[in-house]
Amino acid sequence: MEESSKRSEQRKEMEKERKKGEKKRRKEEEEEEEEILIFNHKSAEKEKEDEDLSDSEDSVFSGLEDSGSDSEDDDDDDEDLKVDQNLSQQEEEEEEEEDVQSSLKKKDEEEEVKRDEYEHDSSDEEDIRNTVGNIPMEWYKDFPHIGYDLDGKKIYKPIRNKDELDDFLDKMENPDYWRTVQDKQTGSDVVLSDEQVELVKRLQRGQFGDVNFNEYQPQVEFFTQEVMLHPVTNRPADKRSFIPSLLEKDKVSKLVHAIKMGWIKPRRDSRDDSRGRYYDLWASEDTSNLARHRMHLPAPKIPLPGHHESYNPPPEYLFTDEERALWEQQDPVDRKFPFVPRSFSSLRLVPAFPRFIHERFERCLDLYLCPRQRKMRVNVNPEDLIPKLPKPKDLQPFPTTQSLVYRGHSGLVRSISVSPSGQWLASGSDDGSVRFWEICSSRCLKTVQVGGAVKSVAWNPNPSVCLLAVALDSAVLILSPALADRQVVLSSDRLLSAPQEAEPIEGDGLVNWSDTEGEELNQGIRLKIQHPKAVQQVAWHTKGDYLASVMPDHSSHLQVLIHQVSRRRSQNPFRKNKGLVQSVSFHPIRPYFFVATQRSVRIYNLVKQDLTKKLHANSKWISSMAVHPGGDHVICGSYDCKLSWFDLDLSTKPYRMLRHHRKAVRSVAYHRLYPLFASAADDGSIIVCHGTVYNDLLQNPLIVPVKVLRGHVITHELGVLDVTFHPTQPWIFSSGADATIRLFT
């Protein structure tokens, strides 16, 4: 260390004296080497005493003494030479031995150092005593020798008769046992010297083998930082060293351009700037109401939870077993609550709600995916919807209670009719009889067996005669029940018997007028008008001379016949088939004729003989029709439960449709004097309505339902079949499928 420092100092001081100092340095170096060698010597001397004992045998076998000096490496040569030089003066006697010793030691050292290497790969250095080369020594394990020396003679293995015990003893007794190693090449044991041990240790520690080697020598800089007076080289500077580089310029300009264009951005501040992110966004409240905001439909808020959702609800909100079962059966969409109400005795027992995230997610979906529509919620008081009508009390009189029941028929009572005097009631039934009742006493005065189901009965409206038209099968009978005073009976007889001389002109072949005889005559049947087809309905003209009969038929134009009783004439008024005729009626005052077909009502002028109006009833199938006594209003009942009121002055469409009944309307009727009308239906009810008609054309009729009458028993799904008002009293008669006739007063 001192040496080197000195050296550097020297060099710094004077460079020129380098050559001079060379000699001096050499000397110093030699001295240094001497010291090392001397040290070596000392240690070697110490070892010698031990080795002499142990190594004597080795030397014999290995023949080291012979080959020792010869087999030295080139590296060692210099040293050996120096050794020779140095030692030649000192000791001559021991020269040889020492030489051998030292060389041996060197060998051993080398071997120790390079042992690891030998195990793995070969190197240039070869063992000079054994010429077998670098081979695995196991190959010789079966031979007595271990290799060959330079002369080609076998080198024999040292005799090893040490067993375990010897080994152990050796271990116990020999103090150098730990430093004894076996030389594989020669097979001999070698005891390592202190120096060698030291070396091994140093190598194991990863230090340099040489003790005196300094790893941290000061760096000798080739160039000093001091500016030298003269250049190191004499080469002139390049031209490019003082011309700006085009390449760089190109690159820089590209970067500048990129920055300008915003392609390159300065590095962003990496730290989270969220703390200072927020500011007063609504600092300047502009009230600009965009059109968008006017159109905006805010999403409805989530409904607030009720008692059901509580963790500890009142017991009535918990599900019973049935409710729970129902809840489980239902589709998740149909359920009233998306959860089952549960009760927990304390807050710590409440678990997490498993569908919480789902619910939030569904809300999200609703917000952005669900189509929105503005719906006007009707917030009406239901009471306000009910129309304000005059009280029924103020609209009296009208029938309110059932007062009489006329029993006697054994079949459905299809038709009833009240005599114009208001004293008698005639009824025709399916049991083939026509009965005459006294209205006030409900007594059946007379029964006429006509021999067939009676479809329709109609009392002649002329009060001066007492006749009844009865429709059964294909015949129309004219009865004279003789239930009036003599004058009337006589006049009716006169009417029937008068026109003998006048022969029928029209409809000859169609209708056969015949007087009845014998039994029938006794019963009161006076005339029989034979029709070609089954007759459904008969209707009198107000004067009581004309009689219309209906024979519904799809395919024929012969559906309606008008008979003149006094002259016994019949005629077919229509040349064309305009649909299935349901019902006909004469206008009460003027010469008009109403024909109700399946869908519409036709009004014909009998004088002009043409169609004046066609009323469209908005119903599927008209069942019955009635004409207001004033003649300007018509009501139609239909099988689809409707009743339509036509105002002939107003329109051909119904003025009012009434859907009061729940089943097919069978019959409708007007009261002759009072502003009342009624409808009867299969649901067994009769609805009486008040229907005021004003003379003032500007005022529409007032229609108010005033009473629902019930009494008939529904049989065979048929309720009330016919309904008629009393001609003078506010009474109503009804006949039903239960074979009774009832009077409501």
Add this chain to the structure above:
Amino acid sequence: MGGLQKKKFERGSAANYITRNKARRKLQLSLPDFRRLCILKGIYPHEPKHKKKVNKGSTAARTFYLLKDIRFLLHEPIVGKFRDYKVFVRRLKKAYGKTEWSAVERLRENKPTYKLDHIIKERYPSFIDALRDIDDALCMCFLFSTFARTGKCHVQTIQLCRRLTVEWMNYVITSSALRKVFISIKGIYYQAEVMGQLITWVVPYQFSHDHPTDVDYRVMATFTELYTTLLGFVNFRLYHSLNLIYPPKMDSKVEMDQMEDDDYAMTSESNSEKLSALSASLARAVSSAEEEEAELDQFPVEGEDIEQMEAKEKEQKQQKLFKGLKFFLNREAPRESLAFVIRCFGGEVSWDKSLCIGSTYEVTDETITHHIADRPNIEKQYINRYYIQPQWVYDCVNAKMLLPVEDYFLGVNLPPHLSPFVEEKEGDYVPPEKLKIMALQRGEKPANEEEEEDEEEGEEEEEEEGDEEEEEEEDEEEEAEEKNLKMMEEQRSQGKSLQVKVTPGKVKAENSARLEEEEKAEEKRLAIMMMKKKEKYLYDKIMFGKKRKVREANKLAAKRKAHDDAEKSKKKKAKK
């Protein structure tokens, strides 16, 4: 007739609507981008009035957007950012593919970002609009703040949500805006009144979530992105309206106190945690003393009604419901919720030091008035405080008064917890517990319950007996009449001549009132018959709804009665 023939579906409502796919094509966006844009801009489909007209005659199910809305989206700067992001992703992929790590890093640094400030301003032109729509934002942020910090969404989002919700809660505490609380099986509902707006939000219970697989977290994340921005701005504005510093800081005194005893975490972290402990009041920009003085100076405006004044007084009273009470939370009670509620109503609250940061006093404090615990029994009890279950706090808040603590002692069967959001109208079913609370609010003192019950029982029994007797009497009369009639009929059928006998007729007292009623009912029925078809339909619908309501109320009442009866019989059995 001349002129060009008008083509169908080129004007009117058909021209005002656009289907989703067409809209997407017009905007040149992918479906996810379109979705994100719709969420952020608040564009939603509209249901056209005449779907067939809009759908060009087809009745296929389609979602329609207003064409104006879509045109409005065309100018949105964020659309450009979406495209930038797409390019960014492409470049990043490429760089990864080429293993150009420097390029990857550079790209990542310049990742395109966007701000939603302008969208918020545009969607909510005034602050009140924003407040009106904050319900969903709060619910979502509270949900996200409870997520675990792994998977599902970015940790930053979760942290941001947590921060914002804590800020919100602190605001509510400071302004004492909380009005109602409800513990449901889903979570805890809170309702606060901020600037006249009722804001309701729900907080899930503190459990780790079982993340469902059928939920698209991208949609939720987009919503959360919008909501956090909105909530941040709203918080800022709210804090400034109260002269509070934003981002919030603790009051300096409190902070000084607390600085001494904790040194376990970074200051920023501990600060945020202390905030979230909800135990300290916030720092103000203007010192609070001045403000209070200013408040004192106010006097009532002359025109104000007495009622309004009273309402105000009541509200103030409610705001100071827990004033002067000192609570201590046992460790199993839900700390955050209770601390929030108690502090909102002016109470003092603390908890075990080891439970959470920010506890202000110990269990041993002698001045504690209420100790909230959620376990059947506590071994070491102090004499001078009530040991109650957490429900007491919530029920008190909802009843707007301090309820008697006896029903809420440890180990006692709790009275039912009722929803404060239900407002019973006439005819609705009112649970008896609610009636009791209402009576308490009116100032009536409940009589001793057991006595009452006994009395009730007695009365009921008597009544029942009385009823039965009456009924029996009536029955007897009827039976007698029927027998008579039957006899007569039999005689008639046998053909016997009736024994002519005149019995004095009984005058049946006609109940005039009842007759009148009947008449009225009939009138009504007849009038209903005359209703027009449309009105009739509506009327029927309304009446059906009413009837259903009545039916449900009756059902609940019946259920309750059955339950009570069962309880009573059980009690009786136990007594015997």
